[in-house]
Amino acid sequence: MNELIFFINKVIISGTIIGCIYALGAVGATLVFGILRFANFAHADMMTVGAFVALVFVSWFPGAGSVVGLPTGFVMLPVAMVFVAIMSVALDRMFYRPLRERNVKPILLLVASIGVMLMIQGLVRLFAGTAPRHFFSAEKKDIFRIELPFELSTRDIVITEPQILLIITTIVCIFCLHRFLTGTRLGKAMRAMSDNPDLALITGINTDRVVSATWMIAGTLAAAGGVLLSLDVILKPDLSFNLLLPIFAAAIVGGVGRPYGAIAGGLLVGFTESLAIFNWSILLRPLAPYIPDWVEIPSKLAFVPTEYKIVVPFVILIVVLIWRPTGIFRGQVL
Amino acid sequence: MVSGYGGEPILQGVDIALEAGRIGVIVGPNGAGKSTALKSLFGLISLDQGRVLFDGTDITLVAPDKRVGLGIGYVPQEMNIFPSLTVQENLEMGAIIRDDDFSHVIDQTFEIFPPLKDKRYSEAGQLSGGQRQMVAIGRALMVEPRLLLLDEPTVGLSPAFVQDIIERITSIARSGVGILVVEQNARRALEIADTGFVLAGGKNLYTDTGENLLNDPEVARSFLGG
Amino acid sequence: MNRYQREIILFSIALVAILVILIGFGEAYTTRLMVEIACHAVLALGLTIQWGYAGVFNAGVMGFMAVGAFVTMLFSFSINDEFWSSEGPGALAGLGVQILLLTIFIAALTQLHRFGISQRIKTACLLTALIIAFFVFNNAVEPVARVIESQAGFIGGFGLPVIVGWIAGGITAAIVAYGIGKACLGLRSDYLAIATLGFAEIIKAILKNADWLTRGTLTVSPLPWPVPTPNDIGFVLARSAYLSLMAVIVVAMFLLLQRAYHAPWGRMMRAIRDNEVAAAAMGKDVNFRRLEIFVLGSGLIGIGGAALTTFGRIFDPAGFHPLKNTFVIWVMVLVGGAGSNLGAIFGATAIYIIWTMSEPLTLFVFDVVANYGTEWFNWEPPADLAARALQTRVFLIGLTITIALRYVPHGLIPEDARRLRSV
Numbered sequence: 001m002n003e004l005i006f007f008i009n010k011v012i013i014s015g016t017i018i019g020c021i022y023a024l025g026a027v028g029a030t031l032v033f034g035i036l037r038f039a040n041f042a043h044a045d046m047m048t049v050g051a052f053v054a055l056v057f058v059s060w061f062p063g064a065g066s067v068v069g070l071p072t073g074f075v076m077l078p079v080a081m082v083f084v085a086i087m088s089v090a091l092d093r094m095f096y097r098p099l100r101e102r103n104v105k106p107i108l109l110l111v112a113s114i115g116v117m118l119m120i121q122g123l124v125r126l127f128a129g130t131a132p133r134h135f136f137s138a139e140k141k142d143i144f145r146i147e148l149p150f151e152l153s154t155r156d157i158v159i160t161e162p163q164i165l166l167i168i169t170t171i172v173c174i175f176c177l178h179r180f181l182t183g184t185r186l187g188k189a190m191r192a193m194s195d196n197p198d199l200a201l202i203t204g205i206n207t208d209r210v211v212s213a214t215w216m217i218a219g220t221l222a223a224a225g226g227v228l229l230s231l232d233v234i235l236k237p238d239l240s241f242n243l244l245l246p247i248f249a250a251a252i253v254g255g256v257g258r259p260y261g262a263i264a265g266g267l268l269v270g271f272t273e274s275l276a277i278f279n280w281s282i283l284l285r286p287l288a289p290y291i292p293d294w295v296e297i298p299s300k301l302a303f304v305p306t307e308y309k310i311v312v313p314f315v316i317l318i319v320v321l322i323w324r325p326t327g328i329f330r331g332q333v334l
Numbered sequence: 335m336v337s338g339y340g341g342e343p344i345l346q347g348v349d350i351a352l353e354a355g356r357i358g359v360i361v362g363p364n365g366a367g368k369s370t371a372l373k374s375l376f377g378l379i380s381l382d383q384g385r386v387l388f389d390g391t392d393i394t395l396v397a398p399d400k401r402v403g404l405g406i407g408y409v410p411q412e413m414n415i416f417p418s419l420t421v422q423e424n425l426e427m428g429a430i431i432r433d434d435d436f437s438h439v440i441d442q443t444f445e446i447f448p449p450l451k452d453k454r455y456s457e458a459g460q461l462s463g464g465q466r467q468m469v470a471i472g473r474a475l476m477v478e479p480r481l482l483l484l485d486e487p488t489v490g491l492s493p494a495f496v497q498d499i500i501e502r503i504t505s506i507a508r509s510g511v512g513i514l515v516v517e518q519n520a521r522r523a524l525e526i527a528d529t530g531f532v533l534a535g536g537k538n539l540y541t542d543t544g545e546n547l548l549n550d551p552e553v554a555r556s557f558l559g560g
Numbered sequence: 561m562n563r564y565q566r567e568i569i570l571f572s573i574a575l576v577a578i579l580v581i582l583i584g585f586g587e588a589y590t591t592r593l594m595v596e597i598a599c600h601a602v603l604a605l606g607l608t609i610q611w612g613y614a615g616v617f618n619a620g621v622m623g624f625m626a627v628g629a630f631v632t633m634l635f636s637f638s639i640n641d642e643f644w645s646s647e648g649p650g651a652l653a654g655l656g657v658q659i660l661l662l663t664i665f666i667a668a669l670t671q672l673h674r675f676g677i678s679q680r681i682k683t684a685c686l687l688t689a690l691i692i693a694f695f696v697f698n699n700a701v702e703p704v705a706r707v708i709e710s711q712a713g714f715i716g717g718f719g720l721p722v723i724v725g726w727i728a729g730g731i732t733a734a735i736v737a738y739g740i741g742k743a744c745l746g747l748r749s750d751y752l753a754i755a756t757l758g759f760a761e762i763i764k765a766i767l768k769n770a771d772w773l774t775r776g777t778l779t780v781s782p783l784p785w786p787v788p789t790p791n792d793i794g795f796v797l798a799r800s801a802y803l804s805l806m807a808v809i810v811v812a813m814f815l816l817l818q819r820a821y822h823a824p825w826g827r828m829m830r831a832i833r834d835n836e837v838a839a840a841a842m843g844k845d846v847n848f849r850r851l852e853i854f855v856l857g858s859g860l861i862g863i864g865g866a867a868l869t870t871f872g873r874i875f876d877p878a879g880f881h882p883l884k885n886t887f888v889i890w891v892m893v894l895v896g897g898a899g900s901n902l903g904a905i906f907g908a909t910a911i912y913i914i915w916t917m918s919e920p921l922t923l924f925v926f927d928v929v930a931n932y933g934t935e936w937f938n939w940e941p942p943a944d945l946a947a948r949a950l951q952t953r954v955f956l957i958g959l960t961i962t963i964a965l966r967y968v969p970h971g972l973i974p975e976d977a978r979r980l981r982s983v
Contacts, residue, residue, distance in 0.1 A: 095962050115959065126948050185430065192423075199414060202378070310758065321747060
């Protein structure tokens with residue numbers, strides 16, 4: 001029984017957690033990819049900025065959390081979301097729009113996004129340093145242990161408060177996004193523009209507004225993902241590249257320009273990662289009596305060693321690109 | 335009009351004029367500049383020389399998306415729907431520039447294209463070719479245009495659908511909308527045309543009523559396959 | 561300005577900068593700088609033919625460099641006798657046999673359709689087999705690695721001449737590029753950019769963690785040189801010898817690439833870059849051509865990485881960094897002018913000088929700021945000020961990319977086709 005609980009803790013819970021993070025990142029990335037037609041390399045750094053902004057506000061108002069009984073970092077989430085949303089639009093005006101107006105190929109926007117990525121990285125690390133930061137230096141992280149009513153189990157299912165908040169926030173964000181995309185004119189216009197930008201233009205859709213809205217949504221969700229990830233583990237200023245690949249893998253698996261696909265893709269990548277680095281020999285151990293003696297169960301039996309975790313999204317990406325470049329939700333191939 | 339995509343102009347002097355509620359059909363061999371003429375009228379290609387007048391106003395320099403607001407609907411030849419949006423949403427997108435209540439226009443559109451009504455909540459990309467064409471035309475009708483520009487609305491459709499679409503085009507025209515169609519099915523299209531424009535080599539070759547053109551042995555031999 | 565004046569002025573400025581450095585920092589430092597510039601010129605040439613000739617986006621320059629560097633280390637480092645007399649080779653051979661068997665098994669599976677098995681089932685079988693094979697392989701490496709690490713440290717090199725290592729490094733990088741390109745080049749460049757970025761991180765992770773192969777974070781040094789080392793003939797002389805070798809390589813590459821650029825092959829590549837659809841309509845095999853140039857460019861990057869690492873005398877997989885090894889090269893290409901070979905060489909020279917000089921400069925500026933800040937505002941500078949100060953360079957590199965894109969989209973020395981047209 002303990003082994004199963006271990007599996008739940010290590011795979012189901014961590015898979016959901018990291019999957020939610022990837023989903024929050026991938027939705028924004030896929031919207032930008034679908035509407036502006038370029039892979040925004042600065043996306044993961046928008047997440048870092050969100051977490052950093054929340055951290056700054058936590059240091060200014062350290063007591064804010066205890067007022068409402070939630071972690072202070074989480075209370076600062078809306079601030080971070082608004083900040084990054086505005087920043088994204090500002091970045092678009094400064095660096096991407098001038099290029100779009102010159103009608104350059106979208107790939108040059110990708111090059112520009114690399115420039116933006118490096119600028120953000122440089123600034124964040126200049127002001128925040130390169131060392132990892134904790135949100136929970138002053139407060140205690142609530143940990144919930146769920147005991148299972150089985151005789152054989154001595155271990156508990158462990159889930160922390162930030163993890164619960166993360167799952168709830170993700171669900172709320174996705175619900176709001178769904179309402180926006182299917183229930184409002186701007187949301188529908190956004191989907192329309194992602195579907196067929198030329199037709200959107202001649203239909204009279206205000207593409208400028210759609211672009212701004214896209215950036216705001218991407219920024220908001222990126223900030224949410226960044227803050228929640230940092231609350232769960234730690235704020236690392238150099239997370240960028242390690243997040244970028246799974247996020248784009250998720251976006252492409254889901255189908256470019258398909259926000260729902262991106263959510264599914266994020267969870268898929270998250271779960272696959274957890275399954276791949278899970279030590280399967282733990283599940284085999286209870287079976288030891290039934291396994292012939294000459295088969296020795298190694299102490300470690302994982303698909304991918306933890307240090308090669310980044311291989312997982314890469315393999316998913318390549319497999320999807322070879323077998324089904326439109327992704328599972330039939331997105332565009334750009 | 336003289337226009338093109340840079341370099342040698344494709345249109346080398348084309349005149350097209352149409353009255354309200356009439357159907358104009360542009361026919362001609364491949365490469366005659368039929369689609370280019372339509373795009374030039376809608377402003378997707380800027381003119382090198384000449385003018386575009388709509389209701390007596392010069393709109394030569396008005397951007398295409400603004401022409402929609404003036405009452406010109408344009409249906410491109412391909413990629414003319416939003417495939418992942420529902421039929422209803424496609425129509426709503428057509429009305430994106432309207433701030434008033436347009437639900438009656440949607441109802442009217444469903445009257446013109448009854449098959450769409452049952453499919454209003456399905457994704458437009460899942461529909462058959464003919465139904466997609468209906469969605470595309472319906473979307474352009476949402477601004478209640480006074481002029482509708484259709485670029486080969488029957489291309490790739492089975493003959494039954496071709497007849498269907500052409501009949502609906504006539505019924506739209508009867509409601510007072512001027513329609514300018516570029517058509518490969520020249521004979522069929524000229525049958526319903528009030529005015530036919532035969533283009534070749536980027537120039538007007540013949541302009542006459544559809545009936546006269548159909549009966550003109552010269553036109554018949556060169557462009558209607560005998 | 562006629563078409564040569566601009567180049568002459570730009571290169572003169574670079575030359576003056578080098579002379580100033582020569583006076584200020586001495587001969588040993590300047591020769592080192594110039595060798596590194598030459599190595600970066602090779603890298604920039606490799607990237608400029610990918611991006612500039614054919615519009616192929618490679619965001620994983622670091623990965624191909626690292627492959628080149630590793631293979632050079634493997635080929636040219638001295639033979640580790642301890643390894644060859646240990647159980648290591650036997651264990652490794654055993655691993656090799658396992659890999660061979662797995663490969664044969666999977667190759668057999670790809671032929672399943674010959675036995676009337678449907679495509680879908682075949683794909684499913686193949687995928688399952690691949691996962692199981694990967695699983696087996698992964699867990700088989702571990703004990704072998706343990707044996708080698710405990711008995712001999714790492715497998716050492718083959719003790720071959722350095723030049724052989726460089727060539728092998730280039731070829732290996734090209735082979736790796738072929739694999740990635742096969743999977744992604746048919747799609748738009750964004751996908752390739754993402755894939756190459758990920759690939760570079762993976763290569764780094766593998767080289768960093770496979771201690772039995774690379775000694776990982778323990779690093780391998782001193783790497784042998786293709787010319788006499790400073791220990792034999794002193795810094796200036798040894799570095800000058802290295803510089804001469806690199807100069808020969810850069811000039812040879814430049815001339816060959818210049819020829820290729822003006823040849824029908826180069827024109828075809830530009831046609832593909834500027835209008836893929838039209839090029840495909842004219843019967844050009846767009847994907848094959850893009851793969852070709854991706855492989856070629858990555859091979860050059862492999863050689864450049866090999867030369868640079870050899871010059872540093874130390875193979876340190878943890879020392880590869882996307883900023884320093886990918887994006888700085890990109891800036892060289894963008895500032896120099898995409899597709900312009902002369903531009904790539906100028907970009908490498910100018911940006912590398914600025915990049916190297918900016919380190920002491922930023923440190924100095926931040927030191928001054930910190931001093932005045934402490935004096936006037938009682939500001940307490942953070943303990944890691946030096947590390948943070950260097951991050952301004954990251955910002956500046958990013959800023960340079962965006963500025964170059966916006967204000968000098970064709971670079972300071974635009975490619976020949978553009979320049980000749982405008983004259």
